Amino acid sequence: MANLKELTRREDRLAGGHRLCAGCGASIAVRQVLLGAGEDPVVVGCATGCLEVSTTIYPYSSWKTPFIHNAFENSSATISGVEAAFNGLKRAGKIDPDKKVRFVAFGGDGGTYDIGLQALSGAMERGHDMVYVCYDNGAYMNTGIQRSSATPKGAWATTAEVGAAQQGKRQRRKDLTQIIAAHGVPYAAQASVSHWKDLTDKAEKAFNTPGAAFLNVFAPCPRGWRIPSSATVEIAKAAVQTGFWPLYEVEDGVFRQTVKVHNRKPVEEFLKPQGRFKHLFAPGNEALLAEVQADVDRAWDALLGRCSTE
Amino acid sequence: MPEHKTLAATGNTVVAEAMRQCKPDVMAAYPITPQTTIVEEYAAMVAKGRVHTEYVTVESEHSAMSACIGASAAGARVMTATSSQGLALMWEELHIAAGMRLPIVMANANRALSAPINIHCDHSDIMGARDAGWVTYFAETAQEAYDNTIMACRVAEHPDVMLPVMTTLDGFITTHSIDRVSVMDDESVSGFVGQYVPKTALLDLENPVMHGAFSGLGGPYFEFKKQQRIAMENARKVVKDVAEEYAKLSGRPFDVVETWGMEDAETAIVVMGSTAGNTRHVARDLRAKGERMGLVKIRVWRPFPHVELAAALKGLKAVAVLDRAESFGAEGGPLFLETRSALYDAAERIPVVDYIYGLGGSDVKLELIERAYKDLSDIAAGGAAPAGPVYLGAREEA
Numbered sequence: 001m002a003n004l005k006e007l008t009r010r011e012d013r014l015a016g017g018h019r020l021c022a023g024c025g026a027s028i029a030v031r032q033v034l035l036g037a038g039e040d041p042v043v044v045g046c047a048t049g050c051l052e053v054s055t056t057i058y059p060y061s062s063w064k065t066p067f068i069h070n071a072f073e074n075s076s077a078t079i080s081g082v083e084a085a086f087n088g089l090k091r092a093g094k095i096d097p098d099k100k101v102r103f104v105a106f107g108g109d110g111g112t113y114d115i116g117l118q119a120l121s122g123a124m125e126r127g128h129d130m131v132y133v134c135y136d137n138g139a140y141m142n143t144g145i146q147r148s149s150a151t152p153k154g155a156w157a158t159t160a161e162v163g164a165a166q167q168g169k170r171q172r173r174k175d176l177t178q179i180i181a182a183h184g185v186p187y188a189a190q191a192s193v194s195h196w197k198d199l200t201d202k203a204e205k206a207f208n209t210p211g212a213a214f215l216n217v218f219a220p221c222p223r224g225w226r227i228p229s230s231a232t233v234e235i236a237k238a239a240v241q242t243g244f245w246p247l248y249e250v251e252d253g254v255f256r257q258t259v260k261v262h263n264r265k266p267v268e269e270f271l272k273p274q275g276r277f278k279h280l281f282a283p284g285n286e287a288l289l290a291e292v293q294a295d296v297d298r299a300w301d302a303l304l305g306r307c308s309t310e
Numbered sequence: 311m312p313e314h315k316t317l318a319a320t321g322n323t324v325v326a327e328a329m330r331q332c333k334p335d336v337m338a339a340y341p342i343t344p345q346t347t348i349v350e351e352y353a354a355m356v357a358k359g360r361v362h363t364e365y366v367t368v369e370s371e372h373s374a375m376s377a378c379i380g381a382s383a384a385g386a387r388v389m390t391a392t393s394s395q396g397l398a399l400m401w402e403e404l405h406i407a408a409g410m411r412l413p414i415v416m417a418n419a420n421r422a423l424s425a426p427i428n429i430h431c432d433h434s435d436i437m438g439a440r441d442a443g444w445v446t447y448f449a450e451t452a453q454e455a456y457d458n459t460i461m462a463c464r465v466a467e468h469p470d471v472m473l474p475v476m477t478t479l480d481g482f483i484t485t486h487s488i489d490r491v492s493v494m495d496d497e498s499v500s501g502f503v504g505q506y507v508p509k510t511a512l513l514d515l516e517n518p519v520m521h522g523a524f525s526g527l528g529g530p531y532f533e534f535k536k537q538q539r540i541a542m543e544n545a546r547k548v549v550k551d552v553a554e555e556y557a558k559l560s561g562r563p564f565d566v567v568e569t570w571g572m573e574d575a576e577t578a579i580v581v582m583g584s585t586a587g588n589t590r591h592v593a594r595d596l597r598a599k600g601e602r603m604g605l606v607k608i609r610v611w612r613p614f615p616h617v618e619l620a621a622a623l624k625g626l627k628a629v630a631v632l633d634r635a636e637s638f639g640a641e642g643g644p645l646f647l648e649t650r651s652a653l654y655d656a657a658e659r660i661p662v663v664d665y666i667y668g669l670g671g672s673d674v675k676l677e678l679i680e681r682a683y684k685d686l687s688d689i690a691a692g693g694a695a696p697a698g699p700v701y702l703g704a705r706e707e708a
Contacts, residue, residue, distance in 0.1 A: 058530065067520045068383050088514065
């Protein structure tokens, strides 16, 4: 795995000057992931969403790579088509059979957990030599902070409002990383923009794994989470330290925790700084807050149970 | 000159055969009745190593077209096939394929849309894709389905066009019936279609390109659409040029509007797809009895040949349109609307009657077509035109 010195020499493949918000987790995730591709050429696909609209405003492109955007739910299917073309054109003798190209598809949690789940599942099952990267900011941020199946329980969203009859999102979030791991893909991992080395190492592993690989990257959204744009990395770190977002990988079915958390902090430390959870700390919501903590504890124990102890 | 071989084969078999001869680099397809035998036969060719095609067995038609778009943007020659609900599920992607100017070729086995669920022939599926921006052929026979597939490849990839092309054949009637088909040798076909040399391929790594850029916020979306209109207009000539060249090879002439018995006809039926055969049969019988009936068959639905159609119908006393699809709430079916619009500039007003027929594979009996011709005779003799659209052959209780 490349060290920091080596990484600094690699080209940044997402140029500055894009129009994502200050403090956006998505652009950090993309830059770290693409560093993991090393010197190899990369073809990027991207689902409709913040990342896409902010980096591809015609006639400009922030991508120093060939790039394709198709629609919202199908960046995985689109990139699987690009990878298929690579194979077909090699067989046709139009591309050097030794040529190495990396294929990566990006999507937000809406485009991945929800509307894109079927296409993602299909691409992972077919085993295209590609990496799918979800930048998970826990809601439909591009359309204005609507709840997705990645939105945490209790979070405020514009379609999971807070009022006399409802205290934000009622349901638990979906555990997508484990869903993809259950496809039996050779590599699936959960990472965070707060742990750059862990993230880049995982990306490198994902790119170097023949077949389909999946990365779920925690990518805070200051606008949707109601945090200052300077707090992105801190909040992401709190998610890891509270066990809300454990960092682990699944290689050929073997679970391994990549960043150990020895004194797991109460989930409150992740929730409290965020405006979207403000109501959880209002009188009367003690039980809901306890429920959120209980959910985190249960998922944490289940994950540790799955992880190899080495 | 090519070697010609006569086969007894279904429409689907010869579509798969034509696709093999066009040597696509990628096929991404999902099974749906009655398209299935195309993708099955192609899969068998893949398994036998007869093709170099990368065959992507996607999990839905939406992903089929998504993968085709990715593959085509990457620089590959791409083909696929679908039908009915599958085409409907692709709807979003059909527009994107055309908007991104990707020369994908797709066969559609024309089939009714749900509800109620029905697997048989009509043109509802294809009419739902009418405005997606695809050049669209209709086939009467398996032979036409074979020829159209090969020509489609050339039209799609023509630099003046660069649009996706759909070649349609009627579900079960043409897809599954065994027909007499003349096919050409592989070399002649691959020589005719040539190599696809993409100009903006994702896999041209030395010349990186961006496909699918954002064009809102006052961007040139409107101008891109105008470019699509120009490309579709260009397709009029390209379709004819390619057909002329193909006819030299195949010996089968092609016209976007084909006529039968129109030299001295007083009335005519306008039709698309397999029902042209039934109609020709009836017209022939009626002619033998001294009736001056003709047939006008539309072979290319988009771009719609309004000039050629108006010329074919010029001076007639009455025209019937057979529509195998509905456009609920409109004055008639889609073909009727096009036909009447094509006749708007005619010097003399020609009565046009719309007949909705054969929905969900409802039998197209000869007597139904006779009835339409009889109505035309009555109108030509000064009778009133029936109020349309007439549901031809629908059971009375409905």
